[in-house]
Amino acid sequence: MSADLLQGSCHCGAVRFEVRTPIVPAGRCNCSLCRRRGALMTPFFPAGALKILSGEDSLTLYQFNTKVARHYFCKHCGIYPFHQTRKDPKQWRVNIGCLDGVDPYALEANVADGASLSILEDV
Ligand SMILES: [Zn+2]
Incomplete structure (x- = not known):
């Protein structure tokens, strides 16, 4: 997949930000946070591919x-707009709905089973 x-x-x-990432395969996740926020996310990309242009504060x-x-x-x-992933803290994902000129409803998406990753045994 090309990384535009x-x-x-x-x-x-x-x-405001810019990011160099493919948008497919796009993903959803069924963890307790994602099912509430409902965002469609880009594939994982390395931290260096994301640049915050303004509004970091x-x-x-x-x-x-x-x-x-x-x-x-x-x-x-x-x-x-984005998060640093749990699977690999050097990898990030962006909310596709925040990207200019991309229609998140036009993309097919898989649902990751984040719910079963989110159980922490020892709290
Ligand atoms: Zn805002």
Whole structure:
């Protein structure tokens, strides 16, 4: 899959970024967070492929369960633009709905079984 340079933003425009990643295979996840936020996500890409152009100070971090994954939200509009994954902290994924010129509803998506990864035994 080709990795195009894509531009994206949160809803209010405070957070703008560019990312070099393919958009397929796009993914959804059934973990407790993803099923609530409902985002369609890009494949995994290395951290260096994401560049925040503006609004880094508008991002707020949410972590839960194992606290490995880092989920970023715009603190003004509440939109989730990207997260650092739990599977490999050097890998990130972007919310496809935040990318300019990409229709997330036109893409086929698999649902990852994040729910069974999210159980932490020793808390
Ligand atoms: Zn925003």
